[in-house]
Amino acid sequence: MWFAISLIIAQTPGAEAPRFEAKESLRLTQQAWREALEDRPQLVTLSADIDRGNTRANQLQERLRLLETKAFSNREWKAYWERQVLTARAYANELSHASVPSGAAKAKGLRDWADLSTRKIANQDVYLEAVVTERDALENAIDAMEQVDDARFGQEESGVLTSHQNPLRRHRRHLDDLERQLKIQSGKRVLAEADDAMVERQIESTTILVKAQTVDSQLAQEELRIAEQQSEVGPEPADPWSQAYGAYWSKRAEEIRTKAQALRLDLKGQTRQLKAYQIERTLVEGRIKYRIGRIEALEQDVVEASRLGRWAQVALDGTVDWSQRRGWQVMLGLLLIAIFLKIGLVFINTLGKGIQHAADDGDASHQSAGEQRAGTIAAVLTGLLRIAAFVIAGLIALDTIGVNTGPILGSVAILGLAISFGSQSLVKDLVNGFFILIENQYAVGDVVEIAGQTGTVEQINLRSTRIRQLDGTLHVIPNGSISRVANLTRDWCRALCHVGVGYGSDLNQVEAIVNQVGETLFAEEDWKERLQDAPVFVGVTELADSAVTFRVMATTGPGEQWAVVRELNKRLKEAFDAEGIEIPFPQRVIHTVQS
Structure with missing residues (x-):
């Protein structure tokens, strides 16, 4: 573009100055330098006002976002000045080798600009250090606020004490209130210590930032000096290229003046901010000392309120208060519970006796199966009802004297569930x-x-x-x-006798004797109640080594079979002895055969 302008001016009538023809390489390096120079990032300052109407957490978040924006902007400015170093030096080298009017002075100005850009790069690192320092402090403060729920502090109120609360409950609420205040003060101390650490880092960050901005302001003056010097180098009125070169630097000088003014204002703002941080740190240290004092006082109050002597006094006061206000009510309630419990136990015993009486057959000398079952059911039922009566009475008694039975019932339910599984x-x-x-x-x-x-x-x-x-x-x-x-022994039983006689015995005679003994036994009054029919000869059951075994059987009442068997054995032995029938025992007979 500048080459075309120079050609137009050179063709103007009356121009007598020598014309400068810019080479292609010079035009390219000039274009690259100007594009890099004009591609400036946004200038971000840290003196922006924070909305004081927001909560502290929102203010910290807003400041953190500003720091992140500043860090990103500084990285862009660092890359911007790195491009300036490369393009300015390349442009200076081309000017040194080209036949540009006052080319040496222009090249020196560009090299000074490249050196200035190098110093700008180093100062951007100082800016980043300051930003990172404050950003870390803010993040630590935000973490502390997240750990300590701000909504709990200063907003929790202790329960309202009524005139009807007993001393024990009042003292318990007083202890709870002390512990709640202790937690509040501990949380506020954590926040104050986090604020102190944050302000300390902010002072460190702002000190670094003031140092960097001071250097930046000095470098801006150096920029302005170079720009003004370059705008006045080699005033060749007849040389369009030199005129355009000087005009470009003049425009740049105006922009640098505006930027320098903004940097001076930002430096003043950061200086004021540094003083504000120093004052705030003094206030924060005072808050920390106050919180520590409050915590120590509350801890001492908790120790005093938790002493055994204090609890004993409270228990005594509670007993006196209870006896004055509710003693007669509780005693009357317990008396009524005892009366109703006694009535319930009498009813349970009557119920058990009623079950047994319903199954009683009137025979005191003999217990029937129905009587046995009724006795068993009555014992189990009355036992369960007694347990239930005592449990219900105990719960009502606890509730009467003021014990909360809800947790007890919950514990019983949990215990039942555990028992069902374990x-x-x-x-x-x-x-x-x-x-x-x-x-x-x-x-x-x-x-x-x-x-x-x-x-x-x-x-x-x-x-x-x-x-x-x-x-x-x-x-x-x-x-x-x-x-x-x-x-x-259920319903009826059967008496079974197995008796052996010798092989020489007449089995028909044996059967007749057995049936006679059975009829005689069944006819007797004492045994007739035990027997349901007369014992009879059933038949031969075994031909043993020494005897012929037969079976005698009779149906008896429940549990009478053993007595009937014993009596049959006795009478059969007597009858067989009287008739000369042998009841053999194991023996060995040896026959000698003569040849």
């Missing part, structure tokens, strides 16, 4: 015990065979069954382990 065997025992009672598999007094053990049932509950053997051994069997039950 005590599956117990649950299995309870379920099996429930079905044993409902199905009436056996009752107290029954002779049963359970889990390989035979004995008389002494006790049944939901958890276990107790049976006692004939030799007195007591077995406690968990209901969950009962998979098979043999009841030897």
Whole structure:
């Protein structure tokens, strides 16, 4: 463009000055330098006002965004001055070799400009150091504010104490209030210490920034000197290229003056900001000392309020207050609870007796199966009802004296859930015990065979069954382990006798004697109640080595089979002896054969 202007001026009539013809390389380096010079980034200053109406967190965030913008701008300015160094030196080298009017002076000015750009690059690093220092301080302060919830501080109020609160509850609320205030003051101390660290770093950052801006202002004056000097180098009125060169630098000088003025204003603002930070740090240190004093005083108050002697005094005051205001009410309530509990226990006992009475057959000398089952169900039912009555009475009593039973019920529910998961065997025992009672598999007094053990049932509950053997051994069997039950005394039983006679005995005579003994036994009054029919000869069951074994059978009442067997054995022995019928015992007969 400047080459075209020079050609136009050179063709103007009356021009007598020598014409300068710019080479292609000079035009290219000039164009590159000017493009780099005019491609200036946005100038960002840190003296921008912060909206004081925002919250402190928003102010810190706004300042942090300004610092990030400043850091980005400084990196752009650093790259800008790096391009200036390269293009200005290349332009100066071309001017040195070209036949430009006052070319040496112009080349020297451009080299001075390149040296100035190098110093500008170094100063941008100082700017970045200041920005990074303050940015780190702000981020630490923001982290501290996020850790300490500002909404809790200064806004929490202690509970309103009413005249009806007892001393224990009032003292507990007082302790809670002290601990809450201690947390508030501790949080405010954390924020004050974070502010102190931030202000300290901001002072350090602003000091570096003032130093960098001072250097920048000096360099701006140096820029202005170079621009003014270059605009006056070699005034050749007849040389269009030199006129354009000088005009370009004059325009640049005006821009530099404007920038220098902005830098001076920014420097003054940063200097004022440095003084403000120093004053703020003094105030922050005062806040920290105040918070520390408040924390120490509150900690001392908590220690005093938590002493055993203080709690003892509060407990005594609470007892006196309770006796004066609610003592008679609580005593009356407990008395009513005791009365209703006693009535409930009497009702439960009456219910148990009623169940047993409903199954009573009127025979005091003999306990029937129905009576046994009724007794078992009555014992289990009355036991459960007694437990429920005591639990309900206990909860009502606790509520009457002022104990919150909600957590207790919640704990019981959680305990029940834990038992259901961790005590599956117990649950299995309870379920099996429930079905044993409902199905009436056996009752107290029954002779049963359970889990390989035979004995008389002494006790049944939901958890276990107790049976006692004939030799007195007591077995406690968990209901969950009962998979098979043999009841030897349910409804009716059968007496079985196995007797052996010699091979020489008349079996028809033996059968007649056995049936006669059975009819005689069945006819007797004492045994007729135990027997449901007369014992009879069933038949031969075995041809043994020493005897012919036959079976005698009779149907008896529940549990009477063993007595009937014993009596039959005795009477059959007497009858066979009277008739000369031998009951053999094992013996060996040797026959000698003579040849």
